[in-house]
Amino acid sequence: MRVEEVIDKIRDSSSLSDGRLPINLLNLKCLGQASHAPAFLDRRRFGLIPAINCRLEAEHAGEETAGKRNRATIINGREVDLAGSTAFSLFAERGSFTGFHVDNPDGTWVCNLWGLKVWIFASKSDQSDTSKFEAEGDEWIPESVRITVLEPGDILIMPPGKIVPHAVLTLEDSHMVGGMFMDTHCILSSVEKLLWIVGHPMVTNENIPLQLTRGWNHLRDLFLEMEPSSADRAKFDELSERAKPI
Numbered sequence: 001m002r003v004e005e006v007i008d009k010i011r012d013s014s015s016l017s018d019g020r021l022p023i024n025l026l027n028l029k030c031l032g033q034a035s036h037a038p039a040f041l042d043r044r045r046f047g048l049i050p051a052i053n054c055r056l057e058a059e060h061a062g063e064e065t066a067g068k069r070n071r072a073t074i075i076n077g078r079e080v081d082l083a084g085s086t087a088f089s090l091f092a093e094r095g096s097f098t099g100f101h102v103d104n105p106d107g108t109w110v111c112n113l114w115g116l117k118v119w120i121f122a123s124k125s126d127q128s129d130t131s132k133f134e135a136e137g138d139e140w141i142p143e144s145v146r147i148t149v150l151e152p153g154d155i156l157i158m159p160p161g162k163i164v165p166h167a168v169l170t171l172e173d174s175h176m177v178g179g180m181f182m183d184t185h186c187i188l189s190s191v192e193k194l195l196w197i198v199g200h201p202m203v204t205n206e207n208i209p210l211q212l213t214r215g216w217n218h219l220r221d222l223f224l225e226m227e228p229s230s231a232d233r234a235k236f237d238e239l240s241e242r243a244k245p246i
Contacts, residue, residue: 022093048182099138115174134224137202161186
């Protein structure tokens, strides 16, 4: 939507009694939110996504450079935007609700700048619950839940390599910032999670970042830098074969 249209909708507000649903903007441009990121993300082990993106840019340009880009790198008509998942901005009006889903490509952190948000998690998980979630997606209703209320300044972290179905309810108009990240210490479980999402697209509300599959060889190189065991190397290669059709 154009900026003017978004502003008009916010000014008009929403009224459930009039049949006007609240707006829930999940893809706003990110401005100045980097300072809200948790400090642990500065550690090298959590820099997988930026590292892969940087290597893709260098691969396309034919050279490596330490300077910032003056223009976007385009591959096959699309910008290399894997690093775009590392930062996002969200605005939701009171009453907005997002059904159960998992984030991809991996872990997520969110910081609530103002308003009140409720993160809803299933309180138990077994194969029966997982099968229902795979089939029903955001219409799935777990048998029991636990909730976390985010007040202004609160940060919530959902770890990489873990399948964390969650739903989100907005109690007061809210603006949040956040991002996604991967961890070199759990690449195998992150790849298994990604393949599970590909096989069950109902479980997510986002597209699989194709730049990650284009940079798979760089992911493998970063994995090998961790000096994994022979068994783990074989496991990664087996998962890679399953990932090729993506």
